[in-house]
């Protein structure tokens with residue numbers, strides 16, 4: 001009989017097979033794809049040149065503005081909802097709980113459409129201030145607030161009870177203790193998940209695609225898609241995609257650094 | 267002053283030079299959590315400069331008693347007067363009253379995001395409104411008092427438990443309290459670190475600080491306490507000089523408790 005392979009030999013064989021599989025699949029994809037047609041569709045140099053500077057000065061800037069306004073609105077509303085969730089007044093807790101369940105349970109797109117249609121219906125004659133910008137901040141912020149509220153709540157609750165008691169025993173008022181002792185500790189805990197939320201919002205701002213917006217209000221996705229259909233070529237989509245990655249990849253890197261630092265501090 | 271304890275009857279005392287007969291006065295204190303009555307009518311007076319050690323089995327209400335004194339728990343009934351301020355008065359400025367009452371917890375509760383010096387400076391500045399230089403100076407003085415002036419720039423996590431507890435004591439002292447409450451300050455410490463903390467408390471007592479100390483350290487109680495109070499099931503069962511309560515307890519329950527606490531220690535001797 002031939003000798004059986006030892007466990008170590010088995011691991012080595014298995015490793016070789018995994019490498020082989022990876023390169024075979026990659027090779028198949030590379031050799032069978034029609035690179036000429038792909039190149040024509042997605043990487044037309046003269047088209048790329050035509051996208052600039054508008055894709056940066058209008059589309060990327062708008063994406064950032066939509067994200068930032070949605071984030072700020074969500075941050076404030078999220079903090080309020082988190083404090084309601086931790087309130088000693090039961091109806092506040094219930095209301096906050098219901099809000100969180102609803103807005104985490106619905107697709108963001110549905111909320112976007114709802115904001116665009118329902119608000120003008122519910123309050124006839126009123127406009128959401130800020131036009132498209134206001135609508136987007138509201139749509140993105142309403143969803144983000146639900147997630148951020150849970151993040152804030154977890155952060156505040158992660159600060160041990162003894163911290164508040166120690167501060168109170170030194171003569172701090174509840175508010176002062178919250179501001180000088182509890183919030184600084186909670187903040188360290190919530191910065192990584194909040195940055196993560198910022199990345200999610202940055203991508204969700206593409207939902208503006210479904211609102212009617214003017215040329216000047218277009219963000220990356222709408223800008224890319226509009227130009228793709230105008231030129232019957234997909235290069236604008238690819239460039240828009242690269243613009244997203246330009247922001248999301250570094251931000252993701254920052255999140256992981258922050259998370260690692262928080263883990264070390266524990 | 268040690269041994270010559272002024273009790274509640276001090277009010278009848280002819281000693282006119284003493285303006286305030288009691289630093290802490292607790293009358294008929296009751297505290298319930300829901301249906302469970304944890305404190306069932308506590309009467310206790312502590313004279314200025316007196317060191318009172320509170321002993322008793324776990325769950326007898328010792329922590330709750332201390333926490334009622336600075337209103338971390340709200341009493342269900344009764345009256346507590348600390349340094350002339352009725353802290354149970356609904357109109358009392360409790361934050362102002364607490365400034366005069368230092369509290370040291372079993373778990374230290376230092377602020378982990380601040381350095382040792384930051385832990386002492388922040389409350390002085392935010393609560394007492396002291397300027398940076400004064401707060402720094404007071405912080406240094408009090409860190410020297412607990413022999414940790416070389417650790418001013420360290421973070422709590424970098425210190426041993428015994429060092430953290432001494433910082434916690436210094437933090438309370440920096441607020442110039444009239445009264446210090448200690449809730450099992452050495453119970454969370456490794457045995458070899460207990461001595462340093464007790465030494466700090468001993469020197470505080472020698473400086474004339476009014477102290478209420480919940481502790482299981484019987485040798486500390488015997489040596490430092492002017493009076494020992496034995497609590498069980500939410501009541502003061504017996505109190506008196508340390509030598510009497512620990513040495514020859516009158517009550518059955520005190521004897522039972524002391525045998526349980528002292529036995530392991532006795533076998534070590």
Ligand SMILES: Nc1ncnc2c1ncn2[C@@H]1O[C@H](COP(=O)(O)OP(=O)(O)O)[C@@H](O)[C@H]1O
Pocket residue numbers: 299304322323324325326327328329330331
């Ligand atoms: N916040 C609280 N809620 C409910 N029960 C409590 C609370 N704090 C203390 N107790 C109860 O009160 C009793 C006395 O507790 P405590 O004062 O901590 O006793 P000790 O310090 O003497 O061990 C215990 O039975 C404890 O379970």
Ligand SMILES: [Mg+2]
Pocket residue numbers: 328329330449450
């Ligand atoms: Mg206790």
